[in-house]
Structures are given as structure tokens and as C-alpha cells.
Amino acid sequence: MSDQVTAHPVSEQNPYDYILKDFNLKNLSQIVILKHLNGLIHTDVKGFYQLVPEQIEIDFAAFSDEASGLPFPIVQVQQYPNSVKLSCRCSTPKYKLCEHQARVLYNILQRQDLLIFSTVTSGNKKLAKIAIDYGLEKEDNLDLLFNLRYENDQVTIRPKMDALQPFNKETQQNLQELLLPASKPKIKAPVKNNPGKMILVFGQHRYYNNLTVELFEAQTTKNGKVKNPLKGINPADLLFKTNDNDEVKFYSGITTFQQNYNNDQSEVEIEALKAIVKNPQQIPFYLQDSKQSVAIQASTIIAVNAHLLEVDLHLSVNQRDDYYEITGRLIIEGKSCELDNLVLVHQYFVKLNNQLYLIGRLDFLRVIGFFKKQSNKLILHKTKYPEFQKVILVPLEGSIHVDYSYLKPATKSQIEEKGFDLENEQLIYLSESEDYILLTPVMRYGNLEIPVLSKRKSRRRINWVISLPCIVMKMPNCSLSGTF
Known part of the structure; x- marks a missing residue:
């Protein structure tokens, strides 16, 4: 069929078109091209077979030459059911194929990927x-x-x-990898040869002497003692492996002390230590003995228990002739400890044997620290004491027990004189503080009112004292007094 391809007479076609009748591009061959050439074509020229289809559709394509940089008009090729039309707007008469049309046919013949536009049909x-x-x-x-x-x-x-x-x-495989959650790798069962356990170590920065808190994985002996090597664990890696709120705070608290360069006590560090001491996973705690080595090793750590101490702090005021002497003591598990005998560890803990007690309030830490520096003794002359009592001791009574040993208990007649023998009155005061309403429960003893949460005792200048009961539970049937 290809040997009998004919062209339309010039009078029946556009002067820019050359039509191959009774022909389909799937039958294209070099012989067909040569029969319709008007002259010799050099196919060995560099870039001859690098025509680019500017537009390509089923049964239609338009070609250009971008590689050579030489002038090349757009050549369109249209496949019809029984013919092929090639259009080129060059000046060469289209009695035969012009050089541009011939070059397009040679590209289609040699590059099978281009021939697809004429062979793609519904039955293809x-x-x-x-x-x-x-x-x-x-x-x-x-x-x-x-x-x-x-x-x-x-x-x-x-x-x-x-x-x-x-x-x-x-x-399907690509979409599964792209859209579906990654399958969790199978976790190999650990080898059961004395697996390591997690421990926590309260340590000290080797250069700045600040508190550090670190997690380690360590092997233990048959007696339960830790042995080297200690492998560090990054608590940040464990944060996203738990949904337990206490555990999240625990690991977050540890990260606070990973790179700790803070020399001052702070509320942030206290809150972090509270979360750590809560120890929701019951991880064994150890304390580093920095005197032995700055490096944390099995031989330089000792096992300890850590607790948040319910602070019961007392100041005692004693009169010695013309002077007043103030000393302090801390009650720990029913035992009274003089402040100068306390062993403070890493600014926040009191150490008693193998127990670490966290002091959870900055104001208590300041009081303890002050009296330790004073060897637990502060002496004031009687002329200075009243002002000291007014501006220092009385404000402290809201949170600390202040015992005045020089005051004598009130007599019955003194109690009646001041109205303290009358029925106590329970009040709640309401006050406004920015966007909040504060409720302050108060006990009224005669004409004296004392907040329920205060540790104050009633004192009178006539050197007598009344110990008043303190109610800290919800008070029913209370009168309400408002101050706005």
C-alpha cells in the first residue's frame, strides 16, 4: 500500500499543505519518504532527529526545532482515516515534500515514541x-x-x-506508602541476660557545681548494686512514648536540669523537682558523691529515697536579759532538727541519712539558708526587737510557727477581759483581685480576727498569749462579709 501513496493535486489543497492519500503513518517507511521528496535530505546533520512536538494529540502533532537554533517553521501533521496531511508555511512549493515536512517524517520514522500520536485509537x-x-x-x-x-x-x-x-x-504500593501510617517494626525480644534497668542520678556539674539530673541504663549485680558501664538516656526521647500526665512532667522536669547553668533558686526548678520526686514509675534514685569523682560511675553514687517534705518550720524567740535570741528548727517525721545541723544538698534538699527531703517553697529555703549562715542564732537588743517583730516575725507567722517563750499563758480573768471566752465566730471575707474573687476564711475570737490558714497565735503587749484553735476545713453556716 505504501508504494502506491499519492498526493492531492495542488489545485485541490492549501498551498502550505502536502497530503498523502490512502496512507496511514503506521505504514511509514524510508521508501515512502524518498518517493515524495523534492530533493536530497542530509539526515546525518547534527540535531536532525531532535525535533520537539510543541503540541501533540491523538492523530495530530505540531513539531519545531529548538535544539539547532536554525529557522524552522512549525510543521503540523494530521492523521485522517484514509490520509495524512503535513502543513508547513515555508516558501517551498508543495508539489513534493519540503525539507521541513520530510524531516518531520524522518523523525517520526526513527523515533517510535513520536509515532504513538497516529496509532492511538479506541481499538489500539x-x-x-x-x-x-x-x-x-x-x-x-x-x-x-x-x-x-x-x-x-x-x-x-x-x-x-x-x-x-x-x-x-x-x-497501590505507592499510595500505601504515602497515605497509610507506617507499620511499626517488630520489636525483637530482649535477651534475658540480666537486662539493664533505668536509674536516676542527682549529680553536680563538673565545672559550675549546679544540680544535674540524669537518667541512665545500668546493669546490676545479684545483690542489686549498680555496676558499670552506665549508659545515658535522653529523657526527651521518652516524652512522646507516654500519655501519662505525671510521666510527661517527670521527663520534662529532668530536661530542666540537663544543661543547668543557673546558680539561683527558682520556682521553675522547684516545680520541676516536685514532678521528679513524685517518681510515677518508681525509678531508683541515686546521689552522686562528687568528692570521689566528677564523673558519674557505679562507685560514686549512693542509693537514696526522695520525698516532698510537708514543711513544719519553727522559730523560737527567747529573751536573755536585754536581748532577744531567735533560733530555728525543722520538724522531719516527728524529729526536731536544729537548722544549723541540717545538711542541705543541691540548694533544694535536706539530707537525713539516705533520705532526701525536697523543700518545696522558696520562702522556706530562704529562711533555712539564712539561719544556717547565722549558725542558727539571731540576737537583737531589746530596743530593736519590737520593730523586728513587727516587720519580720509577724509577717512570717502566716506560714511559720513562731514560738514566743517569754510570753506567759493568759489567765482566766485576762481571757474574759478581752472577750475570748465568748463563742467563736466563723467568717468568710470576699475581696476583689483583678479578674478574681478571693475567699478568706477567718476565725473571730472576741475582737480579734485570725485567718484560718495562718499559724498565728494571739499575742498581747501585756506579755501573755492565748493558743487559738485553727480550723482548716470547710466551715458550714458561716456569715459572709464582703469588701469591694
Whole structure:
């Protein structure tokens, strides 16, 4: 059939067109091209086979030459059912193929990827195969559902609907990897040869002497003693492996002391230590003995227990002739400890044997620290004591027990004189503080009112004292007094 290809007479066609009648590009050969040439074509010129389809569709393509930089008019190729039309707007008469049309045919002949535009039809096997991936194999007129695209130096068949997604084995795997949660790797069962356990060590920075808190994994002996090596654990890696609020605070608290360069006590560090001491996982605690070594090793740590101390702090005021002497003591588990005998560890803890007691308030730490520096003794002359009592001791009575040993208990007549023998009155005061309403429960003894949460005792200048009961529970049937 290809040997009998004919062209339309010039009078029947556009002067820029050359038409091959009774011809299909799938039958294209070099002989067909040579029969319709008007002259010799040099196919060995550099870049001859590098024409680019500017536009390509089923049964239509338009070619240009971008590589050589030489003038090359757009050549259009249209495949009809029984003919092929080539259009070129160069000045060469189209009695035969012009050099540009011939070059396009040679490119189509030598580059099979370009021939696809003329062979893709509804009955084409390649199109039918691609349609299966899109679920369109039973649709009529597949050529109306697909387009051709020239990408990455090759022609591909794509659906006209850009969002239409193929779903074959390859795309299924890609979508699973892209969209589905990653499957968790199988965790190998640990070898049961004395597995390491997690421990926590209160240590000291080797250069700045600040508190550090670190987690380690360590092996233990048969007697339960830790042995080297100690392998550090990053608490940040454990934060996202738990949903327990206490455990999250525990690990977060440890990170506060990972790189600690703070020399001053702070509320932030106290809150972090409270979360650590709570120890929701009951991890063994150890204290580093920095005197032995700055490095944390099995031989330089001792086991301790850590607790948040319910602070019961007392100041005692004694009169010695013309002077007043103030001393302090801390009650720990029923035992009275003089402040100068306390062993303070890392600014926040009191150490008693192998127990660490966390002092959870900065004001208490300041009081303890002050009296330790004073060797637990502060002496004031009687002329200075009243002002000291007014501006220092009385404010402290809200949170600390202040015992005045020089005051004598009130007599019955003194109690009656001041009205303390009358029925006590329970009050709640309401006060405004910015966006909040404060409720302050108060006990009224005669004409004296004392907040329920205060540790104050009633004192009178006539050197007598009344110990008043303190009610800290909810008080029913209370009168309400408002101050706004």
C-alpha cells in the first residue's frame, strides 16, 4: 500500500499543505519518504532527529526545532482515516515534500515514541492496556478520554481528567506508602541476660557545681548494686512514648536540669523537682558523691529515697536579759532538727541519712539558708526587737510557727477581759483581685480576727498569749462579709 501513496493535486489543497492519500503513518517507511521528496535530505546533520512536538494529540502533532537554533517553521501533521496531511508555511512549493515536512517524517520514522500520536485509537492495544489501570477498559471512544503529553523527552498517554488516578499494583504500593501510617517494626525480644534497668542520678556539674539530673541504663549485680558501664538516656526521647500526665512532667522536669547553668533558686526548678520526686514509675534514685569523682560511675553514687517534705518550720524567740535570741528548727517525721545541723544538698534538699527531703517553697529555703549562715542564732537588743517583730516575725507567722517563750499563758480573768471566752465566730471575707474573687476564711475570737490558714497565735503587749484553735476545713453556716 505504501508504494502506491499519492498526493492531492495542488489545485485541490492549501498551498502550505502536502497530503498523502490512502496512507496511514503506521505504514511509514524510508521508501515512502524518498518517493515524495523534492530533493536530497542530509539526515546525518547534527540535531536532525531532535525535533520537539510543541503540541501533540491523538492523530495530530505540531513539531519545531529548538535544539539547532536554525529557522524552522512549525510543521503540523494530521492523521485522517484514509490520509495524512503535513502543513508547513515555508516558501517551498508543495508539489513534493519540503525539507521541513520530510524531516518531520524522518523523525517520526526513527523515533517510535513520536509515532504513538497516529496509532492511538479506541481499538489500539496500548491505549486499551492503559485504560485498564484507570478502570476505563469498557468505555467507548477511549480516544476522547485520553490525551498525549510530551514530557521528559518522551510521549505519554494521560487521561484528560488530571485528577483521575490509576490504581494498579505499582500505584497501590505507592499510595500505601504515602497515605497509610507506617507499620511499626517488630520489636525483637530482649535477651534475658540480666537486662539493664533505668536509674536516676542527682549529680553536680563538673565545672559550675549546679544540680544535674540524669537518667541512665545500668546493669546490676545479684545483690542489686549498680555496676558499670552506665549508659545515658535522653529523657526527651521518652516524652512522646507516654500519655501519662505525671510521666510527661517527670521527663520534662529532668530536661530542666540537663544543661543547668543557673546558680539561683527558682520556682521553675522547684516545680520541676516536685514532678521528679513524685517518681510515677518508681525509678531508683541515686546521689552522686562528687568528692570521689566528677564523673558519674557505679562507685560514686549512693542509693537514696526522695520525698516532698510537708514543711513544719519553727522559730523560737527567747529573751536573755536585754536581748532577744531567735533560733530555728525543722520538724522531719516527728524529729526536731536544729537548722544549723541540717545538711542541705543541691540548694533544694535536706539530707537525713539516705533520705532526701525536697523543700518545696522558696520562702522556706530562704529562711533555712539564712539561719544556717547565722549558725542558727539571731540576737537583737531589746530596743530593736519590737520593730523586728513587727516587720519580720509577724509577717512570717502566716506560714511559720513562731514560738514566743517569754510570753506567759493568759489567765482566766485576762481571757474574759478581752472577750475570748465568748463563742467563736466563723467568717468568710470576699475581696476583689483583678479578674478574681478571693475567699478568706477567718476565725473571730472576741475582737480579734485570725485567718484560718495562718499559724498565728494571739499575742498581747501585756506579755501573755492565748493558743487559738485553727480550723482548716470547710466551715458550714458561716456569715459572709464582703469588701469591694
